Amino acid sequence: IVLVVSKNPPMTGSSSPLAFLETEASSCPPHCVSHYESLKSLYERKLWHQLTVALTSFLSDSGNESGGSFHRIWTEFVSHFERKINQLELAKIAVRICEVYEGEEGGLEKGESLLAPLLGQKEFLPPSALLFVTCSHALLLLRLDPVKNAGAVKKVIEDGRSTLENLGDVVAAGGETSCHKQYYRLSMEYHKVIGPPEAFYKNGLMFLSFTPSSTLSREAQHDLARDLSLAALSGSDIFNFGEVFETPILQVLRGTSDELLLKFMEAFCTGDVNAYNSTMKACQEQFNLQPALANKATFIHEKITLLALVNMVFSRPPSDRTISFDEISVRAQVPVDQVEWVAMKALSLKLIKGKMDQIAGTVTITWVVPRVLNGEQIKEIIGKIREWKERVKTYENVVRDETVEMLA
DSSP: OOOOOOSSOOOOOOSOHHHHHHHHHHHSOHHHHHHHHHHHHHHHTTOHHHHHHHHHHHHHOGGGOOHHHHHHHHHHTGGGTTTTSOHHHHHHHHHHHHHHHTTSTTHHHHHHHHHHHHHTTGGGSOHHHHHHHHHHHHHHHHHHOHHHHHHHHHHHHHHHHHHHHHTHHHHHTTOOOHHHHHHHHHHHHHHHHHOOHHHHHHHHHHHHHHSOGGGSOHHHHHHHHHHHHHHHHHOTTOOOOHHHHTSGGGGGGTTSTTHHHHHHHHHHHHTOHHHHHHHHHHSHHHHHTOHHHHTTHHHHHHHHHHHHHHHHHHTSOGGGOEEEHHHHHHHHTOOHHHHHHHHHHHHHTTSEEEEEETTTTEEEEEEEOOOOOOHHHHHHHHHHHHHHHHHHHHHHHHHHHHHHHHHO
16 A cells, blocks of 8 residues: 655644643534533543544534534544544544545645645554555545546555455454445546546445445435446446446436436336437437537447347246347347347347357347346246246146156
8 A cells, every 4th residue: 555654743732632622612602512521521531432432423413514623623632542542433533524624725635634644654553544544545635636646546546455355354244344435435536537437337336335325415426326327328348237226326316407317227227228219319418418428329329229138138038038130129129130230249248148040030048147136127037936936836747647647
């Protein structure tokens, strides 16, 4: 992991922490007084864990946001006991203060200067805390100057992957996931700036797997839903839309200026060419205003055609997967003379496996790419399983009856 070491030593409060709390309590808004009194009591009793929880709660309350006072809490209070508390929690407190800074002029620079000293004390930080701080610091560098700092951020991502893998057992046991969340947030934002869209989409889904969308602001949910949709529609290797539909985040686009993207995502998820065409007809102007879509209009049309074939195959039982060119033509809404190209493209992309019979005008499918299913598709699978059970039962009865005759 690349560390940016500050030339300045860690800030240390010069005044008494108790005096600081008393001063803040005397000048803060009325609703904050009880918080400062609680912090003072816990500090006096040296209840470090409880103090950490109370401090985290106070800093997380949006009603208390103030970069200036939060910075003083860090320098005049936290600095007096920073080695006595869980170092990952210490790192999260620092990052929370940086998040408040971002809304202020020069906030990114202030946040970077706060985190840099922590990175200079790696001997005190366990791997989880070091990874969290490093990713958080790299995130600030990326936002400050994505072009200049792209190389350093990429190295943080590459070096941090092994640390993240070593923390896998902790997560599997129901442990702390904040490091994973911050790592994938960094990876997601890096690939949003640098590309490709496929990598952004993958890391965005990983970020959501560790971050319930309800914990994000409405604006952040909307931005992420929009960006994931654009990446999914334009990404050359993305043909499975079920994963993102497993999260509720796309629904924030409903009723907004970006609802077009939600309609496209729904059409692509089910391979519904009719829905795609009707949406395109109604929203052509909005489509053209999205460079990520407009610049790949031909590819996006090809993608919905391929997904129409994939979903057609998926919806049929394994015993009925020899499909005529005419059937594919109707479902994918392409001329019969283009069906062969559609099938060959799907085969080359490994979306399906099988063979074509050009003389008979059929495609026999032996395998279709695995999919993440939505509720309706799961119901279809349940129905197929029930049909299969009934057929097995019928064959069992036939075999039983025939066996009796043979024995007689």
